[in-house]
Amino acid sequence: MSFDLAVWFEPERVSASDAAGKYERLCDSDLAGAGVVASEAVSAFHQALIMRFPELSSAGDDGQQVSVSVSPWTAGLDVSAAHVLMPMSWSRASETAPEVVALAGRHGLVCFDPQAEVLHLPSALRAADGLSLQPCVGLKVEDPDLVVIERAVRRLSAENWFLILERPLGRYLQVAQGPNAGLSASGFAVEHRDGSPDRHYRCVLSEKDQVATIFADFASGEAAWSVDARWDKVSM
Numbered sequence: 001m002s003f004d005l006a007v008w009f010e011p012e013r014v015s016a017s018d019a020a021g022k023y024e025r026l027c028d029s030d031l032a033g034a035g036v037v038a039s040e041a042v043s044a045f046h047q048a049l050i051m052r053f054p055e056l057s058s059a060g061d062d063g064q065q066v067s068v069s070v071s072p073w074t075a076g077l078d079v080s081a082a083h084v085l086m087p088m089s090w091s092r093a094s095e096t097a098p099e100v101v102a103l104a105g106r107h108g109l110v111c112f113d114p115q116a117e118v119l120h121l122p123s124a125l126r127a128a129d130g131l132s133l134q135p136c137v138g139l140k141v142e143d144p145d146l147v148v149i150e151r152a153v154r155r156l157s158a159e160n161w162f163l164i165l166e167r168p169l170g171r172y173l174q175v176a177q178g179p180n181a182g183l184s185a186s187g188f189a190v191e192h193r194d195g196s197p198d199r200h201y202r203c204v205l206s207e208k209d210q211v212a213t214i215f216a217d218f219a220s221g222e223a224a225w226s227v228d229a230r231w232d233k234v235s236m
Helices: 016-027 040-052 090-106 146-154 208-220
Strands: 003-008 083-088 110-113 118-120 132-135 162-167 171-177 188-194 200-205
Touching: 003 016, 003 040, 003 090, 016 083, 016 110, 016 118, 016 146, 040 083, 040 090, 083 090, 090 110, 090 118, 118 146, 132 146, 146 162, 146 208, 162 208, 171 208, 188 208, 200 208
Parallel strands: none
Antiparallel strands: 003 083, 003 110, 110 118, 132 162, 162 171, 171 188, 188 200
16 A cells, blocks of 8 residues: 555645545546646656656666665656656655655645645645644645544544644644543643733543534634633643
8 A cells, every 4th residue: 555645736726625536536547537737837846756756667877777765656656747646655655745745836736645635735725824734643734624624633543642723923723632631542632822822721622523613613713612611721
């Protein structure tokens, strides 16, 4: 099994759910059904990508074929003028995937992560005051939509135990689960800071549904929390 990423061009913002449908069609070689179009940016991305991470079929400086120990790819890349599909080794994903996402962004392309069902957008398609989502396990996501945020909450576990959702100017919401937060395995410590140390509060919840609701409220800019919880001021 490989860790996969997909890159293509979008003229306008699309949701992560729409991107998942396009990705499935690209995997079936149905470019027309996916609705992706040829772009010079895709070709430029591909050339920059293989300069950084050579394909298995390419020759190195000594004329020998590139081996798996050098290349992060587990198979040949699926490339057209409109898209690039990249299967990489799980052991190399933590070092390779962030570079692929950043490279796609520099070329104005979207990058879809099917493992987390997350769409990474280039800066041109992000909201100016967009959120930033940092999971314990996985890549940071800039300007995530509500579906991506909820999925991230649902993936909280003993191994993937914290999640941070941040707005500009020091406003953030974060959650930590279980013993790492000084709680039982099923407990969730949620902290909300609204820009300054004297506006930093904490509550403890027992249900993941409650955590998901609070994160949705924060992402939507709700002034009032829809979960009944006791918020205590965090002393500095």
